[in-house]
Amino acid sequence: MPPTPSPQTTLGRSPFAGIALVVLSSWSLSTLDASGKWIMAVGLPLTFLCWVRFFVHIVLVLALIRPRSLSKLLQTQRPYAQVLRGIVMFSSTFTFFSALSYLPQAEATSINFLAPLIMLACAPWLLGEPPRLSRWLAALGGFMGILVIIRPGSGLDPIGVALGLCTALLFATQYLCTRRVAIDNPMTTMVWSGGVGATCMTLALPFTLPNAWPVLREFGVLEWSVLLSTGVWGALGHLMQIQAYRLAPASMLAPFIYLQIVAAAALGWMVWGDFPDALTWLGIAVVCGSGIAIGAVEWRRRPAPVPKAKVS
Template identity: 30%
Template sequence: MSPSTSADRPIQAILLMNLAVFIFTAMDGIIKSVSQIFPTGELIFARNLFAFIPLLAFMLSIERRVHLKTERPWGHVWRGLFGVLAMFCFFLSYKLLPLSDAIALGLSGPIFLTVLSVPLLGEVVGWRRWSAVIVGFLGVLVMTRPGSGIFDPAAFVPLLASVFYALAMISIRRLAQTERPTTIVFYFTLFATLASLVTIPLGSLDPALAWRWPANAEQMGLLVLIGLMGGSAQIALTIAFRRGAVSLVAPFDYMALVYGFLIGFFAFGEVPDAYLIAGGTIVVGSGIYIIHREAKLARERRRQATVPAMPVTE
């Protein structure tokens, strides 16, 4: 796909982003539905193993080959480690919490990304983004309601997932300087598939963590579907960011909150309360503003980089 087409199809980019977010959210709903049957490690294995089917088909059809050459193997290891930990915590949160709660709390990723970008990337965060970060954390407090007597400690699981997600995004930012997007996705999927195997011995400690073969064709089909949906959504996400600017596409990631509410209600009978809706709205607003500011600053940096230097006079 030519880079020249990366930001000239905004409507298509928005539609693809919404499609990706809907598929990911529907996949989360399926994961929740089978989370009492299969341990989290096995779900991660299925999510990544069967994702190779659409991912490899996409890479071969677009780039005619699978690009495996990398100059930064340890960068892929760190991205894989943080990504797998984030995926584990996200999947576990679907088991422990209502789907809409887990998704809403998990959307705090951009807030943690802004905070961690200062010490890890050396970025300068102005008062506007710091204000958005503070407002976002207030939204998280509204959703979790600590001290109210109904605080669920399981709420820390999607928040921890958001921290690992932010670390994974920082790793991707570093890798993207030299690596192809498809190469990053391939190595993460491979790393996650292999890393999930580490959870197999946990079954000897707790029977609930023991991997099990699907009891019937329906269960097997759901495991395969989880992977196919994950891989397909990743492809739609990749194309969306190629067809539209980040500032246009990224905010639609928060449609996951709407899709999560709808799937939670119709599939699991979940009714989000006023605190979840209010807090989730605050977090979404904060995240969108952070994305807007980062995109604006990025445009300003690009403009400054193209301004010719003034000649030195004595």
């Protein structure tokens, strides 16, 4: 799934290291998607998969935090926005894994990259930002690219396409919530988002475990390793992304985020033998081009940094 924009972005000290971390993050998150798709194919219910994904995620994140720092990280200036972001993140994970059960990984991932364009197009009404024609044109271009990908004759399951578009809308909502909680520490958002998902799925565990237990009893070392790795890849991908945004400006990293589609296509080909055809790649290129173009436009519009006053 596409990485979530970091709640805080700073002009970095090591842009090349930031780019490397974004590329590694894209592969980590794509491996999460591939692992989830594979483990569902062997019969594990989606609800139990989501519990493992979020539970392992929050355990790993908490393990990296010093106990004395945890209470401070739990403090948020916008708790309702953090809870809403966590609910939306959990919901988008559920719908995306559902879409993966119907669609090849590359196509499902490319549909999700419509989300940032939807967010920018809706920003005037939802964030109070000035309306800009360039954002609407970029969103229109991305939507045209999606139409090429899901065109009649592409062989994509309509249910999977509908779930993919629903996921894109949820991701757009998640990005909007991310802007609302940008005043908090990025690790605070990581803890809240993972904690909300883990809490929701733990409360549902008495209802989901009975269906999962017969499948889990047949699992070997490979199946358990892939299942547990979903939380590892998810936490690792988001942690690397946060560090990337600390090392390099967001506008510099934006084009490299779209390499996740390449990672998804490579993993889909290696694991299932799925590879997009020429027209699908054309649609993917239109989606990526729209996102990269509006990223460049937004970078040029950024306010100039205010020079620091000299101390005499």
